[in-house]
Amino acid sequence: MKNTCKAAIFAGKEKIEIRNITKPKPKSNEVLVELKMCALCTWEQRVYQGVNKVEFPFIGGHEQAGTIVEVGTDIDKALWNVGDDVAVGLLTSCGECEKCRIGEEGNCENFSYESFVGGLNIRGMGGLSQYLAVSASKIFKIEGSLSYQEAALTEPLSCVVHSVETANIQLGETVIVIGTGIMGAFHAVLARNKGARVIISEPNKKRIDLMKTLSFEEFIIPDEENAIERSLELTEGKGADVVLNTVGVSKLAEEAIQMSSLYGRVILYSSYHPDTPISISPNSIHKRMTKLMGSANSNTCDFITAMKLLNERVIDVKPFIYGIYELDEIEQAMKTAIDPDNYRVIMQIT
Ligand SMILES: [Zn+2]
Ligand SMILES: [Zn+2]
Known part of the structure; x- marks a missing residue:
């Protein structure tokens, strides 16, 4: 099996490159998610424009959905299996600090946009990589007819x-x-x-x-x-x-x-x-x-609520999806996303 995968890497102000990176490997308590869709949030748009400062190279993207392609040996198969479609939550909370343990993952004391997440060897939130290795606590099941692009909006909805x-x-x-x-x-x-x-x-x-x-x-x-x-x-x-x-x-x-x-x-x-x-x-x-x-960010409980609202079709996010772009069209997609007339622009990752 190929041990590299594609990712869109922010290489500098107004500069994004598609590069081959080392494909993440799931640990025993993780699943490997093949990402299908990732929306371009205002946060990434500000990184692109140089308003939000990060160290380059950087992998942006945190509004993401995909499918499980591998499960670690310690994962409960009654809950998660290969082929399950999932939205992936923010990977930047540690799960161990006091804030995380009282359910305020959105205020994690170890939060950083520039940590290593998802088993990647480049800093950033990871959503513009083809694969992410993530803990089962960070995935939320897509049910029924909900599409990957709709599910990618679980994070902003949360x-x-x-x-x-x-x-x-x-x-x-x-x-x-x-x-x-x-x-x-x-x-x-x-x-x-x-x-x-x-x-x-x-x-x-x-x-x-x-x-x-x-x-x-x-x-x-x-x-x-x-x-x-x-x-x-x-x-x-x-x-x-x-x-x-x-x-x-x-x-x-x-x-x-x-x-x-x-x-x-x-x-x-x-x-x-x-x-x-x-x-x-x-x-x-x-x-x-x-x-x-x-009010800033969201916690796991908000993510669960947002996923239910989408899965159960209480909320329809389709009117707010402006368009879907291929990964190698990302510069054009980013410019489209920045135009205030346009709603969410979503990248098709795989
Ligand atoms: Zn966002
Ligand atoms: Zn924490």
Whole structure:
């Protein structure tokens, strides 16, 4: 059997090469996954653009799905076998630190984007390699007719599951979602599934049209109207029970707080580039008893929930897949992914 495999390697700023690398070998407690699809997340796009700094060479990719082609001798065959299709979770948590052991793998104390994972001999998150050797604790079974490309979106969906659960949305509440890039759109869909009235704040016409096809009806268009005033008009002057900001612009974090109601919960989901400080009124937070919260990453429990939502067809992610590209088209795919008009771009690995 060939002991090399293909991988897309980030070799420098705006430079990705397809190279042959040593094929990983699973340990006795691991499975070998042949990756089929890997989506290009904003994080990888920022590595490509040189915004997120990493040491090169680097293997990006962390939104991945594939099939098991080998199982280690200690793997329970009642659970996992060759031919099982799986989504692969983030490989960067250690499983041993206190955070991992209390179920907060998303905050692993040993977390690094630049560790060696998946049995690879190049640093990075591994998803743009043809094969990964992974622990059974990091794989999640694909069921029914769910495709590899849909399953590749389990990881981003899991991050939104974490955010929406943190917001603790209740039946009948009003939720404003700021931004409907893919993560904002997932927030809107999950908030509606939680039984909320969802208002979307979005200037991009294409995105608004897509959300309309998904039966969202209430929009704030910040380019055309004062978003805060409009949010108050739509909520009888009260503001929204929950405001979810998914756009990495500091000014919008400030506006999110101003759009929230008495006892409002505000989630800052996106990361902010640049991280410009905002001004908030401490008295307003005090008097209105605002809960201002951040949400980043996801834990294994969120991944399990996201996998169920996909397998059981509660959530349809197909409208948010822009296109599938072959591995050797990755530079073009990356440029397409960076265009804010486009939703997720997915690489076909094998
Ligand atoms: Zn991601
Ligand atoms: Zn850990």
